[in-house]
Amino acid sequence: MADTDRSGFTRRTLLGAFAATAVAAAPTYSQAAGFLRGGGDIRRLRMYSGRTGEKLDMIYWIDGEYIKDAVKEVNYFMRDWRVDQTKSIDLRTLDILAAAHNLLDVSEPYMLLSGYRSPQTNAMLRSRSRGVAKNSLHMKGQAADVRLASRSVNQISRAALSCHAGGVGRYSRSNFVHMDCGVVRTWGA
Template sequence: MSLSRRAFLLQAGQAFAMLSGLSALPERSDAETQAARSATDNPFAAIWDRPREIVIHRQATGERRRLLLWHPQEGWCRDGYSEACLLLRDVVANEVRQIDPGLLNMLYAIQSWYLANQVFEPLIITSGYRNAIRNQGIEGAAKNSMHTHGKAVDMKVRGLTTTQLWQMAAALRSGGVGYYPGKGFVHIDTGRIRYWQG
């Protein structure tokens, strides 16, 4: 199910209107601050000073977008952020919610990591934001899932094993990471640091 151009523009407009009341987005997430502190020891930390782009493929709808989220001279890019919120919407309820910028930073860090290792594929998002009612109907979903707060995604990447993706996400130490090898995806969220296998 892919959105018509008109439906996409309408939803993007709704997402932008929703964001118009948003106070300033954070300049740095915890992951960025930690990376900046160790910049002299870790050349990978330099990614935080470059434009932050991610390529997302939403599996359920077939949508694929390259998003500019943050620019060194401009800070957070509202258009890119709004489009990210739209892409990570609850596709069943067709409901858009503000997505935690820290989660987008985690996605950017993971994608930067595997691009540096010559894997040129989009992040395939199998689940983003979910409203509470739909979340209740998903087998095994936590009652107060981070998905219901716009703070979690389930994802996979062609060219990486679930184990490799899990290791990358866990190495960030920026939130929760769930390992689902039987289902072929990894869950990441911006909650407390914790790891589990499902």
């Protein structure tokens, strides 16, 4: 059933026009909060972990307020499962993940590959791969690596980039996208 009014505009067309306007008006992270507010009265994260088998479907923000217990649950879900350590995930990272997911217009949850990483885990991964930064934002709880089966790395990265709110790395060979709340930048292919 199409959600249209008498003028023939669909709800999706109007939301798309609003999103395009909001993106144009939000070129820096300091203005990105306004863009994220355009996502509606709730912010929700849907993810699963292939490593732990855990699933998360969590509304963590309602009407301008973060829900403390929900954020705590997200922090646990995004923990370093290798050493079972948690860290508070930067709320800006959660907002970027949620906004990009909304822009992709999918109900499929992200597969979380990496959220928080302890220094030990980061050092171990760095010894195995040149693609792991020595001072990774994962160790500060400011980054996540995700994938979606129904969307390409390019589609996911374009959605994240349209938020103009942090770093976006494309890892096409490994089929995942890195999103963080650091300086706006992009890398990878």
